[in-house]
Amino acid sequence: MIYTVTFNPSVDYVVRLKEFEMGALNRSSDTAKYTGGKGINVSRILNELGVETTALGFVGGFTGDFIESTLSKSGIKNDFLRVEGDTRINVKLKTDEETEINGAGPIITDDDLAKLEDQLKSLNESDHVVFAGSVPSNHKDVYEFLSSLLHERNIGFSIDTEGQKLVSTLKYHPYLIKPNDVELEEIVGCKLSTQEERINACRELLAQGASNVLLTLGSGGALFVNTDTVYHMPSPPGTLKNSVGAGDSTVAGFIGKKGSGLEAQLRYAVASGSATAFNDDLAKRADIERLVGKIELQSIEEVK
Ligand SMILES: Nc1ncnc2c1ncn2[C@@H]1O[C@H](COP(=O)(O)OP(=O)(O)O)[C@@H](O)[C@H]1O
Ligand SMILES: O=P(O)(O)OC[C@H]1O[C@](O)(COP(=O)(O)O)[C@@H](O)[C@@H]1O
Numbered sequence: 001m002i003y004t005v006t007f008n009p010s011v012d013y014v015v016r017l018k019e020f021e022m023g024a025l026n027r028s029s030d031t032a033k034y035t036g037g038k039g040i041n042v043s044r045i046l047n048e049l050g051v052e053t054t055a056l057g058f059v060g061g062f063t064g065d066f067i068e069s070t071l072s073k074s075g076i077k078n079d080f081l082r083v084e085g086d087t088r089i090n091v092k093l094k095t096d097e098e099t100e101i102n103g104a105g106p107i108i109t110d111d112d113l114a115k116l117e118d119q120l121k122s123l124n125e126s127d128h129v130v131f132a133g134s135v136p137s138n139h140k141d142v143y144e145f146l147s148s149l150l151h152e153r154n155i156g157f158s159i160d161t162e163g164q165k166l167v168s169t170l171k172y173h174p175y176l177i178k179p180n181d182v183e184l185e186e187i188v189g190c191k192l193s194t195q196e197e198r199i200n201a202c203r204e205l206l207a208q209g210a211s212n213v214l215l216t217l218g219s220g221g222a223l224f225v226n227t228d229t230v231y232h233m234p235s236p237p238g239t240l241k242n243s244v245g246a247g248d249s250t251v252a253g254f255i256g257k258k259g260s261g262l263e264a265q266l267r268y269a270v271a272s273g274s275a276t277a278f279n280d281d282l283a284k285r286a287d288i289e290r291l292v293g294k295i296e297l298q299s300i301e302e303v304k
Contacts, residue, residue, distance in 0.1 A: 038132030061086030
């Protein structure tokens with residue numbers, strides 16, 4: 001079973017308008033509400049791909065009810081812990097560009113956290129855990145602590161988060177990490193302009209303990225680096241509709257095809273990411289399958 005952990009789920013409120021004028025009354029041409037949060041998005045795509053998944057994490061209030069009921073209606077197993085306060089609403093503004101405002105999310109108490117710890121302690125070695133997204137400010141070190149707990153129990157995990165929250169888990173050997181370009185630059189502390197610089201930056205994270213690094217590059221596709229191989233996968237052609245959740249879909253494609261061989265994992269990763277970018281909501285299975293055959297794997301040997 002693949003468990004996803006979303007500390008900070010969201011209702012993603014997508015607002016479309018032709019133009020946005022600061023300080024004026026703007027009227028939207030269209031709005032939509034989606035269940036969001038990085039781990040939840042991973043579970044949604046895993047479910048599309050027919051992979052068994054359970055979404056864990058913390059929800060609260062009327063927005064939390066929306067998330068639980070929407071997932072359950074879609075047949076996605078979930079076992080959220082209820083917290084005081086409302087799950088956040090993240091605003092995704094679509095004009096000719098994409099602007100996001102993500103909320104901070106409710107406080108999670110030590111008691112809440114202890115319950116999640118108990119859930120993770122009940123998993124076994126055949127399970128895999130995906131930690132994804134932001135964490136409340138009163139638990140900045142929580143990923144490091146939970147990764148060590150899984151590592152002690154020989155349970156594999158992957159993680160998609162930013163900065164020190166990610167770096168602090170590398171010593172426990174995550175199976176997959178998936179920074180984007182901006183996140184990788186922030187971690188290594190310098191601008192990355194060439195493919196070689198990006199590959200070397202990914203290798204720094206491998207040296208610190210990650211097993212596989214999948215660096216996503218938006219419309220530029222993705223770069224995969226582990227100790228044996230380097231691949232670049234350009235994005236397939238298509239029209240961008242809404243890139244929210246594209247990175248999470250990439251994670252799901254890679255992990256969902258675990259056991260099918262690296263090349264299949266990479267094709268599904270990029271196909272899932274791009275299929276979501278080409279959709280209003282997250283991709284459906286048929287959208288992903290349509291793109292899989294179009295994903296080109298370019299092996300990069302010369303910079304090894
Ligand atoms: N404009 C786009 N056109 C095609 N594919 C895209 C586009 N934006 C994102 N993707 C796909 O989604 C993946 C993840 O996107 P990215 O924006 O890098 O992640 P994140 O959402 O984590 O920042 C990319 O590797 C690519 O496959
Ligand atoms: O927890 P964070 O970092 O604030 O991110 C939450 C946001 O990320 C998303 O999961 C989308 O993530 P990606 O676009 O990186 O795939 C949204 O659904 C959600 O609003």
